[in-house]
Amino acid sequence: MIHSALINVMVKAARRAGRSLKRDLGEIENLQVSLKGPANFVSAADRRAEDILYEELNKARPGYGFIGEEGGTREGSDKTNTWIVDPLDGTTNFLHGIPQFAISIGLQREGTMIAGVIYNPANDELYIAERGKGAFLNDTRLRVAARKKLNDCVIACGLPHIGRGDHELARREMAELQPRVAGLRRFGAASLDLAFVAAGRLDGYWERNLKPWDIAAGLIMVREAGGTVSGIEGHDNALESGNVVCGNETIQTELVKILKPL
Numbered sequence: 010m011i012h013s014a015l016i017n018v019m020v021k022a023a024r025r026a027g028r029s030l031k032r033d034l035g036e037i038e039n040l041q042v043s044l045k046g047p048a049n050f051v052s053a054a055d056r057r058a059e060d061i062l063y064e065e066l067n068k069a070r071p072g073y074g075f076i077g078e079e080g081g082t083r084e085g086s087d088k089t090n091t092w093i094v095d096p097l098d099g100t101t102n103f104l105h106g107i108p109q110f111a112i113s114i115g116l117q118r119e120g121t122m123i124a125g126v127i128y129n130p131a132n133d134e135l136y137i138a139e140r141g142k143g144a145f146l147n148d149t150r151l152r153v154a155a156r157k158k159l160n161d162c163v164i165a166c167g168l169p170h171i172g173r174g175d176h177e178l179a180r181r182e183m184a185e186l187q188p189r190v191a192g193l194r195r196f197g198a199a200s201l202d203l204a205f206v207a208a209g210r211l212d213g214y215w216e217r218n219l220k221p222w223d224i225a226a227g228l229i230m231v232r233e234a235g236g237t238v239s240g241i242e243g244h245d246n247a248l249e250s251g252n253v254v255c256g257n258e259t260i261q262t263e264l265v266k267i268l269k270p271l
């Protein structure tokens with residue numbers, strides 16, 4: 010399948026960083042048995058992946074700004090284009106050898122997301138989206154699921170872990186949703202949750218308190234697959250607010266109706 014030069018740049022970077030993470034995942038499986046665990050090793054893997062992404066993206070598009078989870082913001086001479094990058098989304102999964110993690114690369118131009126690539130090197134699933142050109146998983150065109158009744162739907166969420174977020178609020182959300190849906194899931198990598206909605210595997214997804222690098226690529230993925238994304242209040246401010254609700258238009262609306270008043 011032929012993609013634009015821009016997408017090719019992003020895919021090349023994602024695949025190179027992916028090879029690095031995949032090698033490191035092999036090591037981690039050995040480190041699980043050590044008492045100290047692989048935590049330090051994972052931080053190093055994370056940084057290595059971000060260095061590769063910065064090097065590749067900056068080589069191909071010098072001057073673009075770069076916001077990465079690990080290295081923070083690097084201003085570019087070109088103020089209109091900014092990469093928004095999570096070198097390893099799903100760190101906890103990675104740390105435990107669970108193959109649900111991804112590299113997430115978004116490109117924002119003049120405040121609008123125009124391209125996204127999400128790559129899980131563990132199963133070689135590559136998600137691509139470009140504004141106005143659709144979303145793809147390994148060259149197959151993506152479309153969000155069509156289900157219209159919440160009680161037929163499988164919905165993913167995020168759950169705040171120890172020391173983070175509002176646990177009580179998360180429990181209220183679960184209590185509201187649990188009896189109304191076919192299944193609730195918590196996979197642990199926001200970029201892939203969004204990619205799964207784009208792929209029609211999940212009917213919907215919501216999570217609060219995310220960072221731009223968790224969702225930049227995923228937001229355009231869902232939109233280009235025909236889905237609707239908003240913040241918890243239903244406004245078009247997911248990237249800015251860090252709160253995401255998505256699905257097809259009907260399911261996104263249903264979810265907002267339930268989550269907004271909580």
Ligand code: IPD
Nearest residue numbers: 097098099100101167197198199
């Ligand atoms: C995390 C994952 C997780 C979400 C967290 C994020 P990280 O990103 O996306 O699914 O629930 O809020 O911080 O730390 O693994 O890059």
Ligand code: CA
Nearest residue numbers: 095098099223
């Ligand atoms: Ca992340």
Ligand code: CA
Nearest residue numbers: 078095097098
């Ligand atoms: Ca990360």
